Amino acid sequence: MTATLDVIDDVRAIIARRGLLGHPFYQAWQRGELTLGDLRVYAGQYYHHVLAFPQYVSGAHAICPDQRDRQELLENLIEEERGEENHPELWLRFAEGVGASRAAVEGAAPLPETRALVSLYRDATLRRSFPEACAALYVYESQVPEVAKTKIAGLKRYYGIDDPRTLQFFEVHIGADEVHAEVGAGMVRRHAAEGPARSAVLETARACADALWSFLDGVERTRACAAARAG
Numbered sequence: 001m002t003a004t005l006d007v008i009d010d011v012r013a014i015i016a017r018r019g020l021l022g023h024p025f026y027q028a029w030q031r032g033e034l035t036l037g038d039l040r041v042y043a044g045q046y047y048h049h050v051l052a053f054p055q056y057v058s059g060a061h062a063i064c065p066d067q068r069d070r071q072e073l074l075e076n077l078i079e080e081e082r083g084e085e086n087h088p089e090l091w092l093r094f095a096e097g098v099g100a101s102r103a104a105v106e107g108a109a110p111l112p113e114t115r116a117l118v119s120l121y122r123d124a125t126l127r128r129s130f131p132e133a134c135a136a137l138y139v140y141e142s143q144v145p146e147v148a149k150t151k152i153a154g155l156k157r158y159y160g161i162d163d164p165r166t167l168q169f170f171e172v173h174i175g176a177d178e179v180h181a182e183v184g185a186g187m188v189r190r191h192a193a194e195g196p197a198r199s200a201v202l203e204t205a206r207a208c209a210d211a212l213w214s215f216l217d218g219v220e221r222t223r224a225c226a227a228a229r230a231g
Helices: 007-017 024-031 036-063 067-081 087-097 102-106 112-126 130-141 144-159 164-191 195-230
Strands: none
Touching: 007 130, 007 164, 007 195, 024 144, 024 195, 036 067, 036 087, 036 102, 036 112, 036 130, 036 195, 067 087, 067 164, 087 102, 087 164, 112 130, 112 195, 130 164, 130 195, 144 164
16 A cells, blocks of 8 residues: 555555445445344444443553643543443443343353454554554544444334434444544554554554454354344
8 A cells, every 4th residue: 555645544545445334234234134133142242342442542541652642542531431321331221222131242252253353452552552552443433423323323214213322322422433533543643654653553453444344244144144044
């Protein structure tokens, strides 16, 4: 890939090739082809990532060399973790809205792709460089607002789900992750504009985009196997 003047343009090009809205599972969601059972399976798998996400932010905060950037990451972390409406709790409310029990979601055994996603993100945000941690967060957070909008639309149109409690996780992330992604882009630009740091950022961004896509591969495979058994 030919480098551009803006490292974030290169990161966005990587994301575009693995954009989550283009994945067959999310495409099926947008067409109303998923069953509530499919959504419950998805809820159990995605919970592992949602539950670990504050750790990713905390890891980036721990290795951040700049106080102002740490303050921005702290705000992100507080939003994720604080109070009775922390983001893992909001995800459990969504899961209940599609008919899953909390116990089933919290006890869902992770698929190999789910384990790989969480493992990679923990590594990228704690054991690699700070710019790589920022890139890992950006690859995910920059996609969340549009993904959340399509999920809400699909839930309302095809599943008759429009209660605020079930949709709150997605509603919250539309605005919040637009801000987080923009802040994260600035951090990447400041800390990895060129040289080896830039190359490392692009490598990590590519790995994270692939892992997010592969996570959905695992969920889609499970869905296809369940449909084959039912047929």
